[in-house]
Amino acid sequence: MRFGIAILPEYRWADAAPRWRRAEDLGFDHAWTYDHLTWSGLQDAPWYGTTPTLTAAALVTSTIRLGTFVTSPNFRHPLTLTRDILALDDVSNGRFVCGIGAGGGIDTTILGGDDLGPGQKVDRLAEFTELLDKLLTTDRVDFEGEYFETRNGRTLPGCVQRPRVPFVMAANGPRSLRLAVRYGAGWVTTGGKVDDLDTWYAAVADLSHRMDDVLAGRPFDRYLSLDSKQYSLTSVAAFEDAVGRAAELGFTDVIAHWPRAEGVYAGTEDTLEQVAAEVIPRYRS
Numbered sequence: 001m002r003f004g005i006a007i008l009p010e011y012r013w014a015d016a017a018p019r020w021r022r023a024e025d026l027g028f029d030h031a032w033t034y035d036h037l038t039w040s041g042l043q044d045a046p047w048y049g050t051t052p053t054l055t056a057a058a059l060v061t062s063t064i065r066l067g068t069f070v071t072s073p074n075f076r077h078p079l080t081l082t083r084d085i086l087a088l089d090d091v092s093n094g095r096f097v098c099g100i101g102a103g104g105g106i107d108t109t110i111l112g113g114d115d116l117g118p119g120q121k122v123d124r125l126a127e128f129t130e131l132l133d134k135l136l137t138t139d140r141v142d143f144e145g146e147y148f149e150t151r152n153g154r155t156l157p158g159c160v161q162r163p164r165v166p167f168v169m170a171a172n173g174p175r176s177l178r179l180a181v182r183y184g185a186g187w188v189t190t191g192g193k194v195d196d197l198d199t200w201y202a203a204v205a206d207l208s209h210r211m212d213d214v215l216a217g218r219p220f221d222r223y224l225s226l227d228s229k230q231y232s233l234t235s236v237a238a239f240e241d242a243v244g245r246a247a248e249l250g251f252t253d254v255i256a257h258w259p260r261a262e263g264v265y266a267g268t269e270d271t272l273e274q275v276a277a278e279v280i281p282r283y284r285s
Contacts, residue, residue: 072103
């Protein structure tokens with residue numbers, strides 16, 4: 001089992017930098033931040049840009065992998081995103097992971113326009129991912145789709161990681177699961193929108209079984225966001241229970257959120273440090 005931590009981009013860098021350094025010192029394998037213009041859970045809170053945050057995080061760390069949790073087509077174009085990815089991959093010396101999903105929430109319409117239906121969002125995601133894959137592996141890309149276009153898209157010098165940075169694809173439906181397997185190095189899920197924790201784990205189990213069917217025996221990294229229904233770092237026992245359930249369902253990686261002082265993901269850094277000292281080493285051994 002590998003362990004990840006998501007650090008929301010809400011802190012001034014003087015306060016954020018110690019968190020990113022501490023995530024590495026505590027032994028987490030990967031650290032993530034949200035890629036939103038704003039987030040429905042914290043609309044009135046400070047919020048900073050994803051790319052500058054991850055660039056700064058790369059400069060204060062040296063081993064931990066860094067990723068977007070997750071990038072979507074809501075306000076990103078594959079060509080401009082390619083430039084950001086190339087820079088992040090270079091500055092981090094090949095430690096960047098691009099989480100990608102269909103998109104939702106406030107970002108869907110914040111720049112204007114109508115919200116797309118579920119099927120249209122998957123159509124757009126497929127086109128977005130196809131073009132992003134081309135741009136990260138090929139120079140001079142001409143592409144004309146329903147949602148995106150490039151004309152002689154120049155993408156030199158290419159990624160540090162070859163053939164390109166890994167994609168970790170968010171997926172819950174049949175089409176997006178197949179898309180994840182086609183383009184992804186891994187799959188991430190937050191589970192379904194349900195009323196209670198046991199029902200949530202049942203939904204996650206069903207998704208995992210469906211991914212089994214798509215993979216047909218192929219090895220594939222599977223990431224579970226632990227905090228969709230209940231914050232996993234409310235206690236050491238809660239975290240260990242969540243990790244145990246994830247392992248039983250075949251997940252290779254789990255992601256929790258850095259504890260906040262209040263509100264969503266409220267908890268203490270003492271619990272985080274205890275988990276890092278006691279639980280993570282046990283699952284590694």
